[in-house]
Amino acid sequence: MKKLFLNIILVSYLFSIEINGNGTTGANFLEIDVGSAATAMGGAYVSVANDVSSAYWNPAGLGYINNKQTFFMYQPWIADISSMYAGYAMNYQDYGTIAFTMNYIGYGNEPVTTVSQPEGTGEFYSASEFAASVSFGKRLVDWFSFGITGKYISSSIWHMNASAAAIDFGVLVTTNFFSPTNQRSQGMKIGMSISNYGTRLRYDGIDLLTPIDPEPDEFGNYDNVEGIYKTSDWELPLIFRMGISVQPIYSQNFRSLISIDALHPNNNNESVNIGSEITYLIPGRISLSARAGYKGLFLKDSEYGLTYGGGIKFYLSDFSAFDIDYTFKSLGILGDIHLYTFKFSF
Numbered sequence: 001m002k003k004l005f006l007n008i009i010l011v012s013y014l015f016s017i018e019i020n021g022n023g024t025t026g027a028n029f030l031e032i033d034v035g036s037a038a039t040a041m042g043g044a045y046v047s048v049a050n051d052v053s054s055a056y057w058n059p060a061g062l063g064y065i066n067n068k069q070t071f072f073m074y075q076p077w078i079a080d081i082s083s084m085y086a087g088y089a090m091n092y093q094d095y096g097t098i099a100f101t102m103n104y105i106g107y108g109n110e111p112v113t114t115v116s117q118p119e120g121t122g123e124f125y126s127a128s129e130f131a132a133s134v135s136f137g138k139r140l141v142d143w144f145s146f147g148i149t150g151k152y153i154s155s156s157i158w159h160m161n162a163s164a165a166a167i168d169f170g171v172l173v174t175t176n177f178f179s180p181t182n183q184r185s186q187g188m189k190i191g192m193s194i195s196n197y198g199t200r201l202r203y204d205g206i207d208l209l210t211p212i213d214p215e216p217d218e219f220g221n222y223d224n225v226e227g228i229y230k231t232s233d234w235e236l237p238l239i240f241r242m243g244i245s246v247q248p249i250y251s252q253n254f255r256s257l258i259s260i261d262a263l264h265p266n267n268n269n270e271s272v273n274i275g276s277e278i279t280y281l282i283p284g285r286i287s288l289s290a291r292a293g294y295k296g297l298f299l300k301d302s303e304y305g306l307t308y309g310g311g312i313k314f315y316l317s318d319f320s321a322f323d324i325d326y327t328f329k330s331l332g333i334l335g336d337i338h339l340y341t342f343k344f345s346f
Contacts, residue, residue: 025267026201026234027153027164029105029129033295034085035073036325036341040309041275042293044259046243047172047191048275051343052087055101055135058170058193058241059147062097062137065089067319071101073341078334080108096138104130127157135168143174143184153201153236160205166198166236180250192242200233238266243273255279271299275307287313295329303332309339320346 035053038045046058052071054061068090075083087101107127111120130153137147149168154161170193179187212227243261250256257277264270275293289311296304309327316322323343330336 022268024235025237026162027129027131027155027196028237028267029083029103030131030153030196031237031239031265032075032077032083032105034103035071036309036327036339037277037289037291037311039329039339040291040293040307040325040327041259041277042273042295042307044243044245044261044273044275044293046170046193046241046261047189047245048243048257048259049191051345052089052099052101053085054137054147054170055087055089055099055133055149055168056085056103056195058172058191059099059135059137059149059168060145060170060172060191060193062089062099062135062147063139063145063172065091065097065137067091068346070344071341072343073339075337075339077105077337078331082106082108096136099133099135099137101133101135102130103133104128125158127155129153129155137170145172146170147172151198153198155201155203157203158205159207160203162201162203162234164199164201164236166196168193168195168197170194178246178248180247186247186250188244188246190242190244193240195239195241196236197238198236200235202233203231235266240264252283253281255281269299271302272297284315284318286315289313289325291327303334305330305332311341320344 033039033043034056038053038057049057049061050064052069071087073085077083083105085103087099089097089099091097105128109124109126112123112125113120131151133149133151135147135149137145139145147170151166153164153166173190174184175187176184177188208229210227210229211224214225241261241263243259245257245259248256248258259275261273273293273295274297277289277291279287279289281287291310292308294306296302307327307329309325311323311325314322325341327339
């Protein structure tokens, strides 16, 4: 009986320990939200994405592009880090939509310091990462689309670099539920995606070279044998997203959107993102949108929180439009973030 009691205490203790994978993945810039609209909605976008940024959130959303689009985002990040995302998509009516995107983050220049020169040697080093992607999305029927992304990922710091390859999958389903117009196209949408499933990163370069003496107690020609540090492999930040979105109001001049996403990453605990959008339209001329959301709900010790922003869309013709979007979000003790996104459809 005593042994059973001790086992129950041990099992209860093990289940009370919160286990996550913080600090166990590389290329974590792949987790930074893309696009002002998506970020303003707290990252609850897996069932909403329907433009070039779908290549990041859910490639199935590319199937909703009916023409050509260009997309550019600039995001001054914390600690003088800058993030940019650019993409171009083309729709082929009988085949689907193909998109080319680039996700880049630069960490700026830092002074090189040594033990003997703690104030700097006069040299500077830099670090950067990028992902180049090719995506494809297609609507098989009016209510179902799928997509896939293949990407090449590179990370470099001074004279070292690492690379990996990954793929993303996504599906998007449009239902008849909660449609304010009784039309399926305005009904509840369900989206799912898996991002960054791929190989591991391993750094290599001349900065890992070091002279060693394999026989320190003997004299000879072994004083400066060329050695190299062996680095570990790093998994990519694998993310599984599942979300739903509904449009409670859908009229000629006013529309509203509510979305919620559940996330399961391999380097943190599960969390929930929620978002909302209200749009006022003058058909064929202009539309104004206000957005708000909350990122990282139920995530312990999260520095995420409320996000908000807005956008304006100019209709240039029946087939072309220009979008400008802005987002503000706070990362708590890390500071505030501003996003600027420009999109041109033609």
